[in-house]
Amino acid sequence: MVDYVNIFMARLQAKNPGETEFHQAVQEVVESLSLVLDRHPEYRSAKILERMVEPERVIMFRVPWMDDQGEVQVNRGFRIEMNSAIGPYKGGLRFHPSVNLGILKFLAFEQVFKNSLTTLPMGGGKGGSDFDPKGKSDNEVMRFCQSFMTELCRHIGPDTDVPAGDIGVGGREIGYLFGQYKRMRNEFTGVLTGKGLNWGGSLIRPEATGYGCVYFAAEMLATRGQTLKGKTCLVSGSGNVSQYTIEKILQLGGKVVTVSDSDGYIYDEEGIDLNKLKFIMELKNIKRGRIKNYAEKYKNAVYTPVDRSGDYNPLWDHKADCAFPSATQNEINGKDARNLLKNGVSVVAEGANMPTHIEGVRLFLDSRIFYAPGKAANAGGVAVSGLEMSQNSMRLPWTREEVDNRLGIIMRSIHKTCVECAERFGTPGNYVNGANIGGFLKVADAMLDQGLV
Numbered sequence: 001m002v003d004y005v006n007i008f009m010a011r012l013q014a015k016n017p018g019e020t021e022f023h024q025a026v027q028e029v030v031e032s033l034s035l036v037l038d039r040h041p042e043y044r045s046a047k048i049l050e051r052m053v054e055p056e057r058v059i060m061f062r063v064p065w066m067d068d069q070g071e072v073q074v075n076r077g078f079r080i081e082m083n084s085a086i087g088p089y090k091g092g093l094r095f096h097p098s099v100n101l102g103i104l105k106f107l108a109f110e111q112v113f114k115n116s117l118t119t120l121p122m123g124g125g126k127g128g129s130d131f132d133p134k135g136k137s138d139n140e141v142m143r144f145c146q147s148f149m150t151e152l153c154r155h156i157g158p159d160t161d162v163p164a165g166d167i168g169v170g171g172r173e174i175g176y177l178f179g180q181y182k183r184m185r186n187e188f189t190g191v192l193t194g195k196g197l198n199w200g201g202s203l204i205r206p207e208a209t210g211y212g213c214v215y216f217a218a219e220m221l222a223t224r225g226q227t228l229k230g231k232t233c234l235v236s237g238s239g240n241v242s243q244y245t246i247e248k249i250l251q252l253g254g255k256v257v258t259v260s261d262s263d264g265y266i267y268d269e270e271g272i273d274l275n276k277l278k279f280i281m282e283l284k285n286i287k288r289g290r291i292k293n294y295a296e297k298y299k300n301a302v303y304t305p306v307d308r309s310g311d312y313n314p315l316w317d318h319k320a321d322c323a324f325p326s327a328t329q330n331e332i333n334g335k336d337a338r339n340l341l342k343n344g345v346s347v348v349a350e351g352a353n354m355p356t357h358i359e360g361v362r363l364f365l366d367s368r369i370f371y372a373p374g375k376a377a378n379a380g381g382v383a384v385s386g387l388e389m390s391q392n393s394m395r396l397p398w399t400r401e402e403v404d405n406r407l408g409i410i411m412r413s414i415h416k417t418c419v420e421c422a423e424r425f426g427t428p429g430n431y432v433n434g435a436n437i438g439g440f441l442k443v444a445d446a447m448l449d450q451g452l453v
Contacts, residue, residue, distance in 0.1 A: 004037070004044075005030050012053060019102030021329060024358055025109050026053055028373075032436035035425040046452075048444045055108065057081040059155050060101070063129055065147045067140050077148050079127035081161055082108035085446040088159055089125030090115055090382060092166030095173065099130045103329070107166075110353055111382070113439030114375040117414045120386035125161055127152070133168050134288070145176035153184045157191055158392070164193040164385050167328065170240065170285075171196060171206070190392025193385035197397075202388035204403040205381075210244030210351060211404070212380015212411050213324060213372075217349040218252060219415040220370040220431075229253030232320045234345070236260045236313075237327035238284050238291050241351045241378070245324050246277050258315050260327060261291040264305040265315040268298065312336050319343045326351030334359035341367050350374035365430060376414050376435035383410045414438075 008030055013023055030049065037044050059079040067073055078101065081089045091111040094104070104126045112124030129148060133141050156163060165174055174194045181191055188200075195201035204211070218228055231254045235242050238261045246256045255271040259280060268276070279297060283289045295303035304314055312335040316323065323345050325331055329352065332340070337360030340348065348364055349372040350356065356364070356373075364371035384407055391397055398406075418434030421441075427433045 002034075005034055008049065016102070016105070019105060021106040021354070022102045022109065024330075025106040025354055028358060028361065028432065029109075029113070029436045029440070032433040033440055035427070035433065036437055036440065039425075042448070043444055046448055048447055051447065052083060052112065052440075052443070053109065055080050055082050055105065056084060057155075058101070059127075059152075061151045063131065063144065063148045063151070065140075065144045068137055073144075075129050075131040075144070077127070077129045077151060078104050079152060079155055079161070079163075080104045080108040080125055081155075082124045082126070083112045083443060084123035085443050085450060086116060087121035087123045088157075089161035090122035090164070090385065091124055091126040092128075092164045093169045093173075093177075094126070094128035094166040095131045095133050095168030096128070097130055097132045099128045104128060106329070107353055110375050112443060113436060114379045115382055115386075116439040116442045117376060117417060117435060118379050118383040118386060118410055119413055120383065120410075122162075122382065122386055125163070126166075127163060128166065128169070131168075133173065138172070141173060142176045145173055146180040149177045149180035150184060153181050156181075158189045158389070162191060162193060162385070162389060164382070165240075167239070170194075190389050193388045195388070200388075200392050202384060202391055202403055203398070203400040204407060205384045205388055206240055207244040207247070208384035208407055209241045209378050209381030210246070210326070211248045212383065212407055213241070213245055213326070213349050213351040213377045214248035214252065215380065215408055215411040216372050216377040216415055217322060217324070217347055217370070219412060220347060220349070220372060223419075227252065228322070231255070231322050231347075232257060233322040233324060234258045234316065234318060234320045234340075235324045235326055235351075236265070236315055236331060236355075237325075237352065238280055239326075241381075242324075242326040243277065243281055243284070245326055245351050246272060246280075247274075249324075250274060250277070254322070257318065257320070259291060259294070260315055262306070263290050264292060264303055265313075266291055266294045266301050266303055267315075267318060268294075268301040270300055312339065316340050317343065320345050322347040322349070324349055324351050325355035327355065328352055329354045330357045332356040332360045334363065336360060337363040341369070346370060348372065349377040351378050353378065361432065365432060368429065371431060372418075373432050373435050375439060376418050376431060379414055380407055380411055383407060
């Protein structure tokens with residue numbers, strides 16, 4: 001099996017040069033699946049893995065738009081439709097300067113497994129643009145979104161591909177994208193999730209990824225008779241996922257001492273309470289300010305700017321019990337992982353997609369701490385997106401309590417799947433193997449059932 005993994009990865013890297021994040025995501029999955037392929041040669045003979053790493057469709061297009069100065073700008077748009085074996089493509093749109101084909105392929109590949117774990121009938125996809133909404137006016141963002149959707153609308157639909165938000169794509173952007181889709185297609189359908197409550201959105205959708213991540217961490221702790229009450233937590237990021245991760249930690253009795261953005265991070269030894277969280281939400285969601293403003297308001301907090309030349313992130317070098325990386329991919333490297341373990345962290349639950357570098361993942365697994373990979377821990381967001389699709393199909397809204405209850409049930413189900421699959425294939429307690437195997441089996445069996453397509 002070691003030879004198979006090495007040969008498989010060598011071919012993948014040769015075929016997809018320079019796509020390091022994609023290589024990393026596939027490597028982690030293939031290493032886990034060697035346990036499955038050894039017992040089930042039918043997956044190898046049908047070339048299931050070879051088919052899963054190849055997108056069913058890659059859409060790339062130019063996005064011309066005009067800024068407020070009357071200058072023409074041109075960005076690049078993408079949609080990766082990775083796998084539709086168990087349902088229509090489903091996954092977010094990311095607007096960020098770092099967006100490229102390799103990053104979106106990694107995200108789409110992860111999405112296939114994540115969506116499978118939710119138990120809902122959703123395939124995997126991802127998309128976005130190298131457009132940066134930061135510093136743009138509302139009118140500039142609207143003009144970009146309208147141009148982006150003018151092209152994308154011909155490739156998506158409620159039974160084909162249902163995008164959502166991601167980094168740089170919040171309620172404002174979803175609104176502009178949905179309005180243009182409706183105008184172009186002359187139909188009102190649930191083609192996007194994360195919509196406003198007045199026009200087809202679901203309660204709990206903004207909170208879902210953060211809430212779900214904390215629910216998953218609580219499930220892990222419960223296996224040892226523990227809770228989050230009284231535990232000190234490190235959280236990175238300050239966007240949607242981070243905000244609601246903090247909120248749910250506070251509701252369950254934990255204490256959060258960090259928050260960050262791309263310029264730096266805050267360490268607040270007193271803890272971020274609900275009033276401070278309200279300030280963060282207004283700062284980031286309405287004023288679109290920088291997190292350093294937190295330290296200007298709360299004088300006991302310490303702000304540390306990002307050191308671009310550093311080889312570690314000091315946010316992860318504080319005494320704590322739990323860590324919730326919720327910013328972006330590969331934000332925890334090997335040195336960061338060692339610092340977390342040194343400082344007493346025994347729970348790592350990923351709110352972001354692949355925030356831990358593979359060296360860090362191995363350190364966490366070797367240390368036997370509770371480590372929940374993003375495809376399991378942050379699946380709550382897409383789970384409630386699936387629930388939003390169900391509500392749109394029925395033309396019926398559910399209450400906040402009903403959606404939150406369903407989210408809790410789904411996260412418990414994902415946790416159970418991870419535990420059972422890890423044990424079934426001889427690696428009890430390994431949530432990485434459990435998530436990868438659990439997500440793979442459902443999709444692989446559907447692909448076998450549907451023939452060579």
